[in-house]
Amino acid sequence: MENNNKHNHCNEAHTHEKHCITTETCNNHGHDSHESHEHHDNFITKYIFSQDHKMIAKQFLITGMFWAVLGGLMSVLFRFQLGNPDDTYPFLEAILGKWAKGGRISPDAYYALVTTHGTVLVFFVLTAGLSGTFANFLIPLQIGARDMASPFLNMLSYWFFFIASCVMLSSLFVETGPFSGGWTAYPPLSALGDAMPGSKSGMDLWIIAMALFVVSSLLGGLNYIVTILNMRTKGMSMTKLPLTIWALFFTAVLGVLSFPVLLSGFILLIFDRNFGTSFYLSDIFINGVGALSNEGGNAILYQHLFWFLGHPEVYIILLPAMGMVSEILAVNSRKPIFGYMAMVGSLFAIAILAFLVWAHHMFVTGLNPFLGSIFVFITLLIAIPSAVKVFNWLTTIWRGNVRFTTGMLFAIGFVSLFISGGLTGIWLGNSSLDIHLHDTYFVIAHFHIVMGVASMFGMFAGVYHWFPKMFGRYMNNSLGYIHFWVTLVGAYLIFWPMHYQGLSGMPRRYYDYSIWESFKMYTELNKFISIVAIIVYATQILFLCNFFYSIFKGRKVQDSNPYQANTLEWTTPINPGHGNWPGEIPEVHRWAYDYGKDGKEYIPQNVPIAADEKEGH
Amino acid sequence: MTTYLIIAVLLLFYIVTIQIAKTSEYVSIIKGEKESFSQNNKINGFLMLAFLILGLVGVWYCNEYLYDTTLLNKPSASYEGERVDQMLWITIIVTGIMFLFTQILLFWFAFRYQHNENRKALFFVHSTKLEIVWTTIPAVVLFVLIFFGLVNWNYFTGEAPKGAMEVEVTGKQFGWIFRYPGSDNVFGKKYYKNIDPATNTLGLIFEDGSAQDDIVTEQTVYLVKNKPVKFIIGSRDVVHDFGLSHFRLKMDAVPGIPTTLWFTPKYTTEEMKKITGNPNFTYEISCDQMCGNGHYSMKGVIMVVEQADYDLWMAKQKSLYHINNPDTVAPTTLTTQTIAQTKL
Ligand code: HEM
Ligand SMILES: [Cu+2]
Ligand SMILES: [Cu+2]
Numbered sequence: 001m002e003n004n005n006k007h008n009h010c011n012e013a014h015t016h017e018k019h020c021i022t023t024e025t026c027n028n029h030g031h032d033s034h035e036s037h038e039h040h041d042n043f044i045t046k047y048i049f050s051q052d053h054k055m056i057a058k059q060f061l062i063t064g065m066f067w068a069v070l071g072g073l074m075s076v077l078f079r080f081q082l083g084n085p086d087d088t089y090p091f092l093e094a095i096l097g098k099w100a101k102g103g104r105i106s107p108d109a110y111y112a113l114v115t116t117h118g119t120v121l122v123f124f125v126l127t128a129g130l131s132g133t134f135a136n137f138l139i140p141l142q143i144g145a146r147d148m149a150s151p152f153l154n155m156l157s158y159w160f161f162f163i164a165s166c167v168m169l170s171s172l173f174v175e176t177g178p179f180s181g182g183w184t185a186y187p188p189l190s191a192l193g194d195a196m197p198g199s200k201s202g203m204d205l206w207i208i209a210m211a212l213f214v215v216s217s218l219l220g221g222l223n224y225i226v227t228i229l230n231m232r233t234k235g236m237s238m239t240k241l242p243l244t245i246w247a248l249f250f251t252a253v254l255g256v257l258s259f260p261v262l263l264s265g266f267i268l269l270i271f272d273r274n275f276g277t278s279f280y281l282s283d284i285f286i287n288g289v290g291a292l293s294n295e296g297g298n299a300i301l302y303q304h305l306f307w308f309l310g311h312p313e314v315y316i317i318l319l320p321a322m323g324m325v326s327e328i329l330a331v332n333s334r335k336p337i338f339g340y341m342a343m344v345g346s347l348f349a350i351a352i353l354a355f356l357v358w359a360h361h362m363f364v365t366g367l368n369p370f371l372g373s374i375f376v377f378i379t380l381l382i383a384i385p386s387a388v389k390v391f392n393w394l395t396t397i398w399r400g401n402v403r404f405t406t407g408m409l410f411a412i413g414f415v416s417l418f419i420s421g422g423l424t425g426i427w428l429g430n431s432s433l434d435i436h437l438h439d440t441y442f443v444i445a446h447f448h449i450v451m452g453v454a455s456m457f458g459m460f461a462g463v464y465h466w467f468p469k470m471f472g473r474y475m476n477n478s479l480g481y482i483h484f485w486v487t488l489v490g491a492y493l494i495f496w497p498m499h500y501q502g503l504s505g506m507p508r509r510y511y512d513y514s515i516w517e518s519f520k521m522y523t524e525l526n527k528f529i530s531i532v533a534i535i536v537y538a539t540q541i542l543f544l545c546n547f548f549y550s551i552f553k554g555r556k557v558q559d560s561n562p563y564q565a566n567t568l569e570w571t572t573p574i575n576p577g578h579g580n581w582p583g584e585i586p587e588v589h590r591w592a593y594d595y596g597k598d599g600k601e602y603i604p605q606n607v608p609i610a611a612d613e614k615e616g617h
Numbered sequence: 618m619t620t621y622l623i624i625a626v627l628l629l630f631y632i633v634t635i636q637i638a639k640t641s642e643y644v645s646i647i648k649g650e651k652e653s654f655s656q657n658n659k660i661n662g663f664l665m666l667a668f669l670i671l672g673l674v675g676v677w678y679c680n681e682y683l684y685d686t687t688l689l690n691k692p693s694a695s696y697e698g699e700r701v702d703q704m705l706w707i708t709i710i711v712t713g714i715m716f717l718f719t720q721i722l723l724f725w726f727a728f729r730y731q732h733n734e735n736r737k738a739l740f741f742v743h744s745t746k747l748e749i750v751w752t753t754i755p756a757v758v759l760f761v762l763i764f765f766g767l768v769n770w771n772y773f774t775g776e777a778p779k780g781a782m783e784v785e786v787t788g789k790q791f792g793w794i795f796r797y798p799g800s801d802n803v804f805g806k807k808y809y810k811n812i813d814p815a816t817n818t819l820g821l822i823f824e825d826g827s828a829q830d831d832i833v834t835e836q837t838v839y840l841v842k843n844k845p846v847k848f849i850i851g852s853r854d855v856v857h858d859f860g861l862s863h864f865r866l867k868m869d870a871v872p873g874i875p876t877t878l879w880f881t882p883k884y885t886t887e888e889m890k891k892i893t894g895n896p897n898f899t900y901e902i903s904c905d906q907m908c909g910n911g912h913y914s915m916k917g918v919i920m921v922v923e924q925a926d927y928d929l930w931m932a933k934q935k936s937l938y939h940i941n942n943p944d945t946v947a948p949t950t951l952t953t954q955t956i957a958q959t960k961l
Pocket of ligand 1: 184314317318360361379382383386422424425426428429430437438439443446447450451452
């Protein structure tokens with residue numbers, strides 16, 4: 001990173017955000033001379049308590065990677081158990097100690113691993129790691145702003161995430177184990193320490209970590225919204241925004257409106273756990289303890305509060321990936337994104353509908369059947385904007401001139417996975433099928449493909465695509481190709497057969513199937529899936545090597561616009577300093593998708609409309 | 618020892634792959650950026666096509682290999698479940714067509730329109746006609762699916778047929794408790810604070826006369842072929858789920874809030890053994906909601922039998938009250954029986 005200075009001296013010259021960036025007037029008319037003064041960050045303000053959105057993005061990314069490595073390793077461990085239920089492996093005891101006595105992972109440990117894996121991947125990797133990274137990195141760069149509306153709150157958002165991470169990590173080491181009642185944490189199981197060892201102090205830490213996480217999300221989300229609404233450069237009307245920004249905008253809105261509901265659910269849970277209230281508890285007799293005094297509570301209330309966030313959450317995870325994929329597909333097909341307004345409209349429709357479908361996770365809780373019908377109806381409506389997006393992506397590639405950069409490969413993989421997983425949503429959204437498939441491996445297949453792996457692909461696409469902008473160097477292509485093809489094939493090999501397991505009724509979250517006449521025929525298949533999972537995991541380590549190696553040793557970027565792309569981030573210097581543009585912020589004259597227009601390969605957004613030119617869309 | 622060996626092999630694998638990747642990067646620099654780009658692009662374009670073809674073969678192969686393990690090739694054990702199966706098939710066909718259509722287009726386009734020096738990409742911004750077409754087609758198809766789905770949903774969640782037998786089921790960590798109302802056909806009152814794990818697992822209130830003939834069994838429940846049954850489902854501790862995959866149905870068991878589920882068994886357990894060709898077949902009840910560290914072992918069994926066998930089995934059952942008070946010769950059972958008889 002020391003080549004910052006070598007490349008372009010201007011990088012270091014940046015405006016001090018206090019003077020200027022936070023005031024809208026100054027930003028919008030950022031053409032008059034900025035008071036650019038030399039400013040020397042020390043190590044702490046540059047790398048640790050940085051208020052530069054680009055550095056904060058990298059912090060989110062690397063913390064997210066840490067959790068992905070750990071959460072992924074957990075899945076390897078529990079898959080190992082599932083694939084080899086009868087064998088013992090001394091090395092497991094060496095790693096896990098009392099959690100794998102005799103070389104076999106215990107049920108307690110299995111459930112702790114499953115739960116932590118779920119929590120960490122959904123929230124820490126695919127929410128903080130994904131939105132945190134790309135909202136921070138791309139919003140100011142693509143809308144033409146020098147930083148976020150409040151760089152300080154932005155920094156705070158990361159540090160809340162960091163503390164949440166520390167608390168979550170520490171929960172892995174408590175005597176009674178981390179929380180192990182599933183990432184959805186349904187009470188009474190999650191409320192009663194006597195119902196499960198994982199619900200003792202491990203659960204207290206889990207809730208605290210999640211509460212801190214919600215704070216982090218809210219601080220980040222508010223900042224993203226305010227920045228997008230107020231700090232666009234001159235000429236950047238909302239309809240000229242790249243789709244990445246639209247997607248990140250809706251993501252932030254979803255988060256800001258739904259995370260507080262989750263927090264309220266958690267607060268009631270804290271009361272039930274620690275202060276003797278009965279919000280969720282009623283009529284409970286625990287083996288070995290006896291009857292509890294709580295009466296009149298409603299365990300289902302929690303599920304409503306949880307899924308009121310939980311469903312929007314899956315779109316919080318997905319939308320940023322959709323936005324980046326739209327951008328990357330257009331850039332590398334050398335064609336405009338097809339149906340820009342339809343893309344924005346479908347994002348909007350998805351964001352609205354995402355708030356109105358939560359009870360499709362609760363069809364078999366005894367929900368009022370009429371209410372269930374309404375939720376079926378709205379849930380299946382969401383497939384319409386989803387279908388529109390898919391067709392628009394397909395048409396974007398159609399008659400393009402496709403360059404298979406690594407980012408592009410992952411973007412294509414994303415579309416494939418989104419189709420496969422989205423279609424099974426249509427099965428599950430129909431309550432009369434869900435009554436059969438709920439809580440089986442079919443659901444596991446559905447959400448891993450549509451959300452887990454697809455969003456991971458979106459994230460990889462983003463990392464490969466914007467790596468040159470982040471670090472001024474390229475990642476190794478060959479390793480990228482290997483990474484992509486092994487992961488794509490592996491993801492399908494792992495999750496496709498799970499549909500069949502689900503269609504046999506095989507329940508999720510089972511430690512061992514050997515006592516079940518109805519499900520024990522899958523021993524071989526489970527072993528196969530576990531082996532593929534290990535291979536895919538090993539391939540991700542290859543990605544990490546590539547990532548960290550390339551930060552320091554990758555081929556240097558020579559051209560400030562290596563993809564010949566239109567968006568504003570490519571108008572900054574190769575290694576932009578704090579403040580992004582050494583001189584004035586460019587003014588925007590057109591949308592982001594003038595590729596192949598009038599015989600021109602590409603026309604960046606800051607190029608004025610020619611006299612004889614018709615405007616883009 | 619083997620552990621070290623595995624680690625060594627893995628490290629070697631990484632080092633070799635990374636070295637190969639590095640060399641290929643150098644080679645591409647020597648060859649020139651353009652040359653190596655077009656070569657890589659060709660390889661990846663070809664792999665797109667290969668993935669499409671091998672992927673479709675894989676989908677077919679996976680189906681060959683796993684189809685028989687699913688319930689798709691076995692009849693539903695309940696009449697209601699047949700509607701689920703029918704819905705499944707409609708949905709499989711609809712989404713299957715969409716799947717093939719879109720995946721083929723995706724990878725075909727990627728292959729067909731891979732970069733070519735001599736081609737210019739088409740500047741195609743939008744087309745209202747196309748967009749209307751592919752908004753309406755999914756909408757129409759979905760409305761059909763919603764319609765079928767809701768008709769069935771109303772049926773499943775509607776009133777149980779008249780004359781359905783009623784059985785209460787209660788989940789607990791980690792097993793199932795069943796209760797028949799006894800000869801008076803009325804479930805006696807219960808209160809969870811009366812629960813005694815040894816003698817009164819449900820907390821029945823025996824002062825309530827109608828509780829005295831209630832029959833309580835654990836783990837196994839007997840049902841009658843072709844006779845609708847309505848389960849009243851509850852839980853004693855955490856949330857469980859009464860999962861009946863062979864009948865294609867399930868319903869949560871929630872403490873404090875009873876739920877219900879009804880269906881009509883179609884085959885006896887014996888018949889099902891013949892149908893599935895599995896002499897060990899039983900109708901297993903799986904708990905489908907995470908309920909603790911023994912969740913995976915929370916199994917119950919449904920025995921579906923002919924009416925005559927059911928009557929024989931029932932005659933052998935004693936009410937919980939009678940089991941607890943063997944000397945009382947179960948007077949209530951007698952009296953309620955006579956009441957039932959006089960009613961007839
Ligand atoms: C066509 C659109 C979709 C429909 C109709 C749909 C429907 C459903 C339904 C009904 C369930 C509940 C299944 C059950 O628990 O029995 C479900 C589960 C889930 N879906 Fe989707 N879905 C769709 C798309 C998505 C997308 C785009 C995502 C993520 C980005 C997603 C993520 C999830 C997750 C995470 C779960 C499982 C949560 C859990 O129980 O742990 N779904 N989906
Ligand atoms: Cu949902
Ligand atoms: Cu359970």
